[in-house]
Amino acid sequence: xxxxxxxxxxxxxxxxxxxxxxxxxxxxxxxxxxxxxxxxxxxxxxxxxxxxxxxxxxxxxxxxxxxxxxxxxxxxxxxxxxxxxxxxxxxxxxxxxxxxxxxxxxxxxxxxxxxxxxxxxxxxxxxxxxxxxxxxxxxxxxxxxxxxxxxxxxxxxxxxxxxxxxxxxxxxxxxxxxxxxxxxxxxxxxxxxxxxxxxxxxxxxxxxxxxxxxxxxxxxxxxxxxxxxxxxxxxxxxxxxxxxxxxxxxxxxxxxxxxxxxxxxxxxxxxxxxxxxxxxxxxxxxxxxxxxxxxxxxxxxxxxxxxxxxxxxxxxxxxxxxxxxxxxxxxxxxxx
Amino acid sequence: xxxxxxxxxxxxxxxxxxxxxxxxxxxxxxxxxxxxxxxxxxxxxxxxxxxxxxxxxxxxxxxxxxxxxxxxxxxxxxxxxxxxxxxxxxxxxxxxxxxxxxxxxxxxxxxxxxxxxxxxxxxxxxxxxxxxxxxxxxxxxxxxxxxxxxxxxxxxxxxxxxxxxxxxxxxxxxxxxxxxxxxxxxxxxxxxxxxxxxxxxxxxxxxxxxxxxxxxxxxxxxxxxxxxxxxxxxxxxxxxxxxxxxxxxxxxxxxxxxxxxxxxxxxxxxxxxxxxxxxxxxxxxxxxxxxxxxxxxxxxxxxxxxxxxxxxxxxxxxxxxxxxxxxxxxx
Ligand SMILES: Cc1ncc(C[n+]2csc(CCOP(=O)(O)OP(=O)(O)O)c2C)c(N)n1
Ligand SMILES: [Mg+2]
Numbered sequence: 001x002x003x004x005x006x007x008x009x010x011x012x013x014x015x016x017x018x019x020x021x022x023x024x025x026x027x028x029x030x031x032x033x034x035x036x037x038x039x040x041x042x043x044x045x046x047x048x049x050x051x052x053x054x055x056x057x058x059x060x061x062x063x064x065x066x067x068x069x070x071x072x073x074x075x076x077x078x079x080x081x082x083x084x085x086x087x088x089x090x091x092x093x094x095x096x097x098x099x100x101x102x103x104x105x106x107x108x109x110x111x112x113x114x115x116x117x118x119x120x121x122x123x124x125x126x127x128x129x130x131x132x133x134x135x136x137x138x139x140x141x142x143x144x145x146x147x148x149x150x151x152x153x154x155x156x157x158x159x160x161x162x163x164x165x166x167x168x169x170x171x172x173x174x175x176x177x178x179x180x181x182x183x184x185x186x187x188x189x190x191x192x193x194x195x196x197x198x199x200x201x202x203x204x205x206x207x208x209x210x211x212x213x214x215x216x217x218x219x220x221x222x223x224x225x226x227x228x229x230x231x232x233x234x235x236x237x238x239x240x241x242x243x244x245x246x247x248x249x250x251x252x253x254x255x256x257x258x259x260x261x262x263x264x265x266x267x268x269x270x271x272x273x274x275x276x277x278x279x280x281x282x283x284x285x286x287x288x289x290x291x292x293x294x295x296x297x298x299x300x301x302x303x304x305x306x307x308x309x310x311x312x313x314x315x316x317x318x319x320x321x322x323x324x325x326x327x328x329x330x331x332x333x334x335x336x
Numbered sequence: 337x338x339x340x341x342x343x344x345x346x347x348x349x350x351x352x353x354x355x356x357x358x359x360x361x362x363x364x365x366x367x368x369x370x371x372x373x374x375x376x377x378x379x380x381x382x383x384x385x386x387x388x389x390x391x392x393x394x395x396x397x398x399x400x401x402x403x404x405x406x407x408x409x410x411x412x413x414x415x416x417x418x419x420x421x422x423x424x425x426x427x428x429x430x431x432x433x434x435x436x437x438x439x440x441x442x443x444x445x446x447x448x449x450x451x452x453x454x455x456x457x458x459x460x461x462x463x464x465x466x467x468x469x470x471x472x473x474x475x476x477x478x479x480x481x482x483x484x485x486x487x488x489x490x491x492x493x494x495x496x497x498x499x500x501x502x503x504x505x506x507x508x509x510x511x512x513x514x515x516x517x518x519x520x521x522x523x524x525x526x527x528x529x530x531x532x533x534x535x536x537x538x539x540x541x542x543x544x545x546x547x548x549x550x551x552x553x554x555x556x557x558x559x560x561x562x563x564x565x566x567x568x569x570x571x572x573x574x575x576x577x578x579x580x581x582x583x584x585x586x587x588x589x590x591x592x593x594x595x596x597x598x599x600x601x602x603x604x605x606x607x608x609x610x611x612x613x614x615x616x617x618x619x620x621x622x623x624x625x626x627x628x629x630x631x632x633x634x635x636x637x638x639x640x641x642x643x644x645x646x647x648x649x650x651x652x653x654x655x656x657x658x659x660x661x662x663x664x665x666x667x
Contacts, residue, residue: 050463051462051463051642052462052463052464052465052640053462053463053464053468103640103641103642104641109640111639111640111641111644112465112466112637112639112640112641112644113465113466113640114463114465114640114641115640116464116465116467116468117465117466117467117640129467130424130464130465130466130467130468131424131425131467132397132425133397134467162396162397163397165396165397165398166397166398166399166428167398167400167401167428193396193397194368194369194373194376195369195371195372195373195394196368196369196394196396196397200394201396201397202396262376263373264373266372266373266374267372267373324641324643325639325641325643325644327643327644327647330634330636330639330644330647330648331634331635331636334635334636334637
């Protein structure tokens with residue numbers, strides 16, 4: 001267990017006061033639920049109950065939960081292939097998520113999309129994306145539409161470090177800047193794009209530095225510190241809502257699992273993974289903080305994990321009992 | 337009799353690249369995760385250990401950049417083999433391929449050439465859903481200046497890749513995810529399977545089946561099934577889609593009087609249309625005893641659900657069904 005210094009607690013004093021114990025507990029619970037979902041997803045995959053591939057965000061829960069909680073009802077979300085956490089933190093129903101993962105008709109995308117394409121349009125979650133950087137230019141359109149419709153919504157778009165090297169990223173940041181669009185660009189830098197370490201893919205120290213090239217503010221935060229992410233994304237969203245335009249937020253985090261199911265992880269050491277797990281685990285860190293400030297007790301902390309597992313048990317049961325899509329409906333849904 | 341050496345399709349491709357890199361310093365590999373990772377499907381596994389990171393270049397996720405880097409290097413004396421991790425992502429390279437690679441030679445009055453190969457796996461069947469299962473080969477077939485190659489066996493994969501790298505034109509080399517682990521005889525020599533030579537892979541007298549990539553494998557299985565009923569399919573694999581050698585197809589239809597074209601890509605606007613048109617416009621027309629039919633992917637994105645995915649593209653059973661109908665005149 002990591003000891004938190006007094007100044008860490010001091011740093012978050014105001015934030016802890018403003019959020020209040022209920023919101024803080026809910027955030028920790030969400031982190032547990034995301035982790036439980038993904039651990040189960042992996043198990044189901046191993047058991048051959050799901051096919052395809054999947055990208056687990058275990059170790060990155062703080063970024064998802066911090067960012068989603070910083071946004072308001074009515075805001076938009078676009079995310080990417082490693083998106084279970086973002087989706088769940090945005091408020092998705094674990095039952096329908098799991099059903100999608102298992103290819104069932106009751107899933108968010110009627111079993112047509114799968115793990116990489118979960119969307120919940122009703123809650124303005126415009127979907128995960130199988131294409132690296134695929135969502136970033138779409139965020140420009142969402143921002144433009146918000147501006148044209150004169151609402152006070154904001155669009156949060158989440159992508160990885162790897163995505164920042166696609167041309168689409170550059171075009172989108174520039175357009176968002178020249179048109180002063182209400183967008184929060186959140187780059188979840190988990191230090192690798194598949195096997196490519198950020199040190200080899202970039203010749204700059206921080207990805208957030210790229211914002212300056214487009215005349216946008218850029219900040220880098222500790223992505224394993226849920227309150228740091230919450231705070232940075234809140235400020236970026238507030239700025240966007242005030243009509244002052246987009247921000248690039250870089251959250252530095254780490255993925256524990258392989259890129260996908262076919263990854264032998266030859267590009268990194270077990271020690272490196274263990275180092276992150278033992279020292280920077282986002283759930284452990286937030287639990288410690290909440291214990292130290294007296295928001296939760298040890299018993300409550302343990303109950304959260306149990307509750308998360310129960311939620312996921314229920315989701316699996318729901319999905320297993322759900323019908324598969326009907327082959328006769330195969331042509332459905334291509335055109336409006 | 338000595339055992340014939342067997343390799344998988346992926347191993348055959350790897351051996352070909354290794355041999356080319358050994359003999360020609362101008363050949364290099366460039367793509368995402370092709371180094372220590374060995375490529376998303378393991379095709380380039382171990383090559384970085386043999387040739388180093390200077391000739392097995394891992395790139396950032398920048399598909400336009402990969403295509404452009406191949407073009408620029410090819411224009412200036414190198415012979416790059418690029419890898420696009422999934423064929424779907426080649427959509428991000430399209431400008432460079434279609435408007436640059438394909439056209440520079442012509443636009444420069446024949447004074448430059450772009451000897452590059454871009455490898456990419458297409459196809460469905462792995463549960464990777466709509467954005468990782470595309471079969472886009474016909475997009476490239478529509479572009480003058482590009483060549484399009486699509487091997488269906490380990491033997492052809494090796495020989496066609498070699499021919500593609502030695503060719504002085506930009507070649508789009510389309511592999512299939514489900515073929516990577518298929519095995520077949522592959523000699524160790526540095527042989528070539530020439531581009532633009534259509535192959536009759538099984539002889540038969542009742543129906544000509546023209547198939548590409550994994551559909552060749554399925555068509556051969558269907559032929560086995562139907563042989564039990566006395567229906568003999570002649571299975572033809574064009575192997576190079578562009579420039580197309582259509583003579584063996586036309587000859588075959590003159591013999592069988594019937595034709596079925598099978599591919600995984602969506603039927604409308606697919607390569608099958610071209611084959612049908614070539615047959616219909618040829619002397620084989622007079623020999624036709626039945627309408628020429630296509631069996632291809634449904635006009636939908638590839639669904640995630642396993643069963644829907646299965647039914648989205650031709651399978652052995654559907655080829656058997658369609659072929660039987662054509663031969664029996666039940667259309
Ligand atoms: C355009 C495109 N190129 C390549 C891929 C294959 N691919 C999927 S995820 C990935 C790595 C992405 O890295 P990053 O953006 O850092 O996100 P992370 O996976 O680390 O969360 C790659 C190469 C893809 N899906 N889309
Ligand atoms: Mg990454």
